[in-house]
Amino acid sequence: MWVLWTVVTIVAGYLLGNLNGAIISSKLLGDDVRSHGSGNAGLTNFIRSYGANHALLVILIDAGKGVLACLLG
Numbered sequence: 001m002w003v004l005w006t007v008v009t010i011v012a013g014y015l016l017g018n019l020n021g022a023i024i025s026s027k028l029l030g031d032d033v034r035s036h037g038s039g040n041a042g043l044t045n046f047i048r049s050y051g052a053n054h055a056l057l058v059i060l061i062d063a064g065k066g067v068l069a070c071l072l073g
Contacts, residue, residue, distance in 0.1 A: 012072050021061030022046040025054060 022041045026033035029050065034041050036049035043062070047055045 009072050013069050016065045016069050019061065019065055021058040021065075024061055025057045026050065028057070029054065 020041050022033045022043060026046065033046050033049055037045045043055060043058055046058055
C-alpha cells in the first residue's frame with residue numbers, strides 16, 4: 001500500500017511543479033507573459049510587464065504549490 005501512496009505523491013508533485021503562476025496569472029489577465037519583456041515566464045518579468053499589483057496572485061500560486069507539496073508528502 002505504501003508503494004501506491006509513494007507513486008501518487010511523486011505524480012502529484014510532478015504535476016504541481018508543472019504549474020507556472022506567472023503564466024496562469026497572465027492568462028487570467030487575457031495575455032501571455034512570455035510575449036513581453038525578456039520572454040521569461042518568471043515573477044521578475046511578470047512584475048516588469050504587469051506591475052507589482054498583479055504579482056500577488058503569482059506569489060500566492062507559487063507559495064500554494066509549495067505548501068500543497070509539503071502537505072502531500
